[in-house]
Amino acid sequence: MPKNAATKAARLSTAPMMDWTDRHCRYLHRQLSTHALLYTEMVTAPALVRGGALHLLDHDPAEHPVALQLGGSDPAELAQAARLGAVAGYDEINLNCGCPSDRVQSGTFGAILMRHPATVAACVAEMQAAVDVPVTVKCRIGVDDQDPEEVLPEFLSRIVAAGCERVTIHARKAWLKGLSPKENRDIPPLDYDLVQRMKGLFPNLHISINGGVTSLEQAEALLDSGLDGVMIGRTAYHQPTDILAQADRRIFGAGEDRSAETAVFAMLPYIEAHVSAGGRLHQVTRHMLGLFAGRPGARAWRRVISEGATKDGAGPELVEAALAHVTALVPDAKAV
Structure with missing residues (x-):
């Protein structure tokens, strides 16, 4: 660089x-x-x-x-x-x-x-x-x-x-x-x-x-x-x-706006690789709790992740389940 x-x-x-x-x-x-x-x-x-x-x-x-x-x-x-x-x-x-x-x-x-x-x-x-x-x-x-x-x-x-x-x-x-x-x-x-x-x-x-x-x-x-x-x-x-x-x-005058949803989708392969290498899900998802701050479904997103991410075997499917609580309120969220 x-x-x-x-x-x-x-x-x-x-x-x-x-x-x-x-x-x-x-x-x-x-x-x-x-x-x-x-x-x-x-x-x-x-x-x-x-x-x-x-x-x-x-x-x-x-x-x-x-x-x-x-x-x-x-x-x-x-x-x-x-x-x-x-x-x-x-x-x-x-x-x-x-x-x-x-x-x-x-x-x-x-x-x-x-x-x-x-x-x-x-x-x-x-x-x-x-x-x-x-x-x-x-x-x-x-x-x-x-x-x-x-x-x-x-x-x-x-x-x-x-x-x-x-x-x-x-x-x-x-x-x-x-x-x-x-x-x-x-x-x-x-x-x-x-x-x-x-x-x-x-x-x-x-x-x-x-x-x-x-x-x-x-x-x-x-x-x-x-x-x-x-x-x-x-x-x-x-x-x-x-x-x-x-x-x-x-701030930089370059690039397009991102969304919390697209960030979550981008994190799924990273999470899969981390868990497959022996890492724990909560090591990653503890930083993701505020992604939907102030939005409908944010509390459910935090609850699902907080309650499940420390359990043995937890992986990207838990994050997808948590995301459903938010995207259910935004039908075209995957396209955002």
């Missing part, structure tokens, strides 16, 4: 989310949008380099354009992990400077790196030297008692000087003490204006905004404001059809 494929795709991306954006989730999302950039869950550099957990890099060729997010703070180790990711075929390597969880803090990476911009710059420089694909950063506007107006421009100037050409900014502070990771996604106030001012200060830096975006209309407005990209997390996961099915046409 061309080197700039991930940059073009970053106009709309799905956020890296632990325990959610695994390879099955990404394969599903790709059935709804050809162009959006998909991110892995965060993979720690020590797991790859010291632990040899190369299975964490597994992905389907259909997922492209797809980015690998790494966690770590040791430049040499991150460079090795980035090289492994590039060899595995990822279109981008992203450094996590935004996750506020205790486990991440104890490893001296994630949001705590907002306090160490020189370290981040060193990591970016070594990673860039190790791979030919883009090396990007996902960060917060600051942490704890930092003044974002001061620390964010300094942070960005350091990583730009190190060669970073693209950044995603979660437009909230992270509170490393006193708030849980869940609370850190909701309680600190959003500051979109600050992120937009950063675009003015760094006109050549590709800036995507993340945090609080819940619709394509909102994404379109942020892009119209001059930002280069929008990253959507929880809404893209819980209501994937609402965010991704029209994204190719509305």
Whole structure:
């Protein structure tokens, strides 16, 4: 895939989310949008380099354009992990400077790196030297008692000087003490204006905004404001059809709208292959529960899958049975 494929795709991306954006989730999302950039869950550099957990890099060729997010703070180790990711075929390597969880803090990476911009710059420089694909950063506007107006421009100037050409900014502070990771996604106030001012200060830096975006209309407005990209997390996961099915046409100006039904039909061979190889149905279908969110039959769809997908022998026929509760209300659904 061309080197700039991930940059073009970053106009709309799905956020890296632990325990959610695994390879099955990404394969599903790709059935709804050809162009959006998909991110892995965060993979720690020590797991790859010291632990040899190369299975964490597994992905389907259909997922492209797809980015690998790494966690770590040791430049040499991150460079090795980035090289492994590039060899595995990822279109981008992203450094996590935004996750506020205790486990991440104890490893001296994630949001705590907002306090160490020189370290981040060193990591970016070594990673860039190790791979030919883009090396990007996902960060917060600051942490704890930092003044974002001061620390964010300094942070960005350091990583730009190190060669970073693209950044995603979660437009909230992270509170490393006193708030849980869940609370850190909701309680600190959003500051979109600050992120937009950063675009003015760094006109050549590709800036995507993340945090609080819940619709394509909102994404379109942020892009119209001059930002280069929008990253959507929880809404893209819980209501994937609402965010991704029209994204190719509305955000990228290319391609036709998709439907939840066509995504389900496309998933059936994938599910059959996964189950035949010894996988469990629920490993895939847990990501499909929100496909019909807000539509008649959605509750029955979720119930049939939730109750049956963990049972021994469950396979694609269960998904077809669940789909019947929705398509019965739309006679020509297969043609949608």
